[in-house]
Amino acid sequence: MPWQSEYQKKLMSADAAMRAVESDMRVYVHANAAFPQVLLEALTRRSGQVRNVEMLHLLGFGEAFYNRAEFAESFRHNALFIGANMRKTVLEGRADYIPVHLSEIEGLFRDKDIEIDVALLQVSTPDRHGYCSLGVAVETTLTAARCARIRIAQVNDRMPRTFGNTFMHVSEFDAIVECSQPLPELVPEQTTEEHRMIARHVSTLIGDGDCVQVGIGGIPNAILPFLADRRDLGIHTETLTESAIPLIEKGIITGSRKQINPNKIVLGFALGTREWYEYVDDNPIFDFQPSAYTNDPFVIAQNDNVVAINSAIEIDITGQVVSDSIGARFISGFGGQVDFMRGAARSRGGKPIIAISSTAKHGTVSRIVPRIKNGAGVVTTRADVHYVATEYGVAYLHGRNVRQRAEALIEIAHPKFRSELSEHLREMGWGPKMFADMAR
Numbered sequence: 001m002p003w004q005s006e007y008q009k010k011l012m013s014a015d016a017a018m019r020a021v022e023s024d025m026r027v028y029v030h031a032n033a034a035f036p037q038v039l040l041e042a043l044t045r046r047s048g049q050v051r052n053v054e055m056l057h058l059l060g061f062g063e064a065f066y067n068r069a070e071f072a073e074s075f076r077h078n079a080l081f082i083g084a085n086m087r088k089t090v091l092e093g094r095a096d097y098i099p100v101h102l103s104e105i106e107g108l109f110r111d112k113d114i115e116i117d118v119a120l121l122q123v124s125t126p127d128r129h130g131y132c133s134l135g136v137a138v139e140t141t142l143t144a145a146r147c148a149r150i151r152i153a154q155v156n157d158r159m160p161r162t163f164g165n166t167f168m169h170v171s172e173f174d175a176i177v178e179c180s181q182p183l184p185e186l187v188p189e190q191t192t193e194e195h196r197m198i199a200r201h202v203s204t205l206i207g208d209g210d211c212v213q214v215g216i217g218g219i220p221n222a223i224l225p226f227l228a229d230r231r232d233l234g235i236h237t238e239t240l241t242e243s244a245i246p247l248i249e250k251g252i253i254t255g256s257r258k259q260i261n262p263n264k265i266v267l268g269f270a271l272g273t274r275e276w277y278e279y280v281d282d283n284p285i286f287d288f289q290p291s292a293y294t295n296d297p298f299v300i301a302q303n304d305n306v307v308a309i310n311s312a313i314e315i316d317i318t319g320q321v322v323s324d325s326i327g328a329r330f331i332s333g334f335g336g337q338v339d340f341m342r343g344a345a346r347s348r349g350g351k352p353i354i355a356i357s358s359t360a361k362h363g364t365v366s367r368i369v370p371r372i373k374n375g376a377g378v379v380t381t382r383a384d385v386h387y388v389a390t391e392y393g394v395a396y397l398h399g400r401n402v403r404q405r406a407e408a409l410i411e412i413a414h415p416k417f418r419s420e421l422s423e424h425l426r427e428m429g430w431g432p433k434m435f436a437d438m439a440r
Contacts, residue, residue: 003130003170010176014042017152017175023051025117028144031058031081032239032269033183033277034137036122036154040065042177043120047074056114058102058139059083059333061184061271069094080105080140081333082324090330099324099377102238102268102336103295106143119148123168124159131167135159136183136277137269138166138288139238150174158182160281162270164288186271188221188241195222197391198355202309203227205351205387205394209257211303213237213340216271219311219355227252234258235265236303238294238336242276248285260302261287268294295336300343307351308344310337312380314367317406317421319382319397321354328375341384345398351387354380358390358414366417368409370424388412403430 001009021027021043030036035057044065051073055066058081066075067089077095079086081102089095100108108114121141123132132155134142142165145151153173157180170176195218202219203226206212211234212227214220221243227233233247234255244265247253255263264287270280280286293299300306312321313331324332344350356367368390372378386398388409395408403425410421 003126007126007130007170007176010170010173012175012177014038014154014177015045017177018042018046020150020152020175021046021050021053021118023053026054026056026115028116028119028141028148029055029057029060030121030134030137030141031060031139032137032271033061033186034122034135034141034159035060035062035184036120037062037181038177038179039120039152039154044071044075047071050074052076054078056080056116060085061186067095079333081335082330087331097330097333099334101295101334101339102140102291103297103339105140106290106292109140109144109147116144116148118150118152119145120152120154121145121168122154122156122159124161125155125157126170127161130170132170133159133161133166134168134288135162135166136271136280138164139268139291142166142168142290143292145172152177154179156181160277162280162286162288163284164286165290165293166288182274183277185273186216186241187273188243189218191218191222194357194391195219198357198389199223199226201389201391201394202353202355205353206230206233206307207305208232210234210305210307211236211258211347213300213306213308213344215239215310216241217311220309223309232256234303235267236261236294236300236306237267238291238340239269239271240265240267241270241272242279245276245279258303260299266294291336295339297339297343297346300340301346301350303347305349306344306347307353308340309353309355310340312354312356312367314369314372314376315354315356315385315388315409316369316372317409317425318402319385319388319405319409320372320378321380321385322372322376323379325376327373334379338380338384341380345384345386352384353387353389354385355389358392358412359417363414366414366421368413368417368421370421406430
């Protein structure tokens with residue numbers, strides 16, 4: 001059957017497509033800017049007909065209708081990463097959270113540790129060969145779709161066509177629902193003078209030809225402009241925003257010195273404004289790949305001089321990094337932080353960096369703390385941390401003893417908290433007196 005005929009045969013309304021979802025099923029949802037709103041609205045309309053449907057996905061942009069309290073008997077979310085539209089539900093105990101490295105999620109699907117009944121996707125219109133692109137978000141979705149028993153595609157003529165391992169053929173879908181909707185946009189976080197100070201320190205660690213990983217937020221947005229005088233930078237990252245466009249256009253980001261995927265920007269998903277989505281559309285410099293590839297530390301380490309830049313909620317003076325919770329309150333997820341920290345550490349000449357503001361809550365709380373909050377979990381261990389940057393400088397911790405680590409971190413803490421941190425160092429006996437006592 002020609003693919004056009006097959007497409008028409010599978011084309012139906014969103015409500016008709018959602019009849020495939022039955023009680024006790026597990027439903028995987030395309031994440032990030034590919035969150036399939038039309039399908040999710042239709043699924044929610046089945047709330048009185050199904051019970052105990054598990055919803056599984058990463059960060060999703062848009063309203064998660066099924067998370068409303070009145071639908072609790074029909075749907076329960078199981079978060080692989082907690083986004084803003086899921087946070088309240090998780091905190092109220094109406095949703096669950098799986099702590100997992102992004103690089104390892106697809107293995108759970110392939111090994112059937114997490115079996116998927118239905119995958120809800122948002123894809124581009126098919127090309128002349130019948131292939132649809134997963135567009136701006138491949139991450140764990142391509143593998144999830146291939147492992148699912150039923151695949152339902154929301155075909156959106158506003159979804160960019162991207163290159164890499166992004167394509168699925170019309171024949172792979174069980175149902176197709178057409179729509180025409182703009183993708184949700186992530187408005188760039190306002191860059192502050194504090195962000196620029198941190199970025200200036202981080203930029204001193206990045207040289208010509210380095211392969212950079214950056215994320216989303218004020219600090220990453222501030223870093224790239226400081227690299228305008230570098231040459232032949234490479235990008236191998238989990239995600240990227242439009243702050244990279246000027247460096248690409250000026251020929252600063254070329255990828256020409258990368259050992260693997262040279263001359264390509266490798267990423268798992270793009271998140272940003274409409275300008276950014278239009279830029280990646282049909283642009284062969286971008287090589288979208290599943291997270292099992294982009295975030296695999298052994299793949300990352302194959303490039304030399306990888307500079308991985310990640311953030312955190314708090315870090316104690318021994319170097320333990322908390323990134324997914326405030327105390328016992330889960331607010332995000334592991335994501336790819338550990339993947340890239342370890343990958344960069346194993347890269348020849350690599351630099352794993354934690355970049356954070358020294359304070360939170362308008363300067364009233366230090367992010368560098370004597371001890372992590374009660375109930376908080378360590379995402380990146382003290383042994384994995386090499387560099388920590390704040391607006392007050394850069395601390396190098398790798399191979400340093402506990403006292404040296406504490407002293408280095410106190411130096412880059414906000415001045416008004418340094419005395420308190422130093423007092424804790426003395427109370428713990430981590431200074432020279434500790435070693436004298438041990439010798440006696």
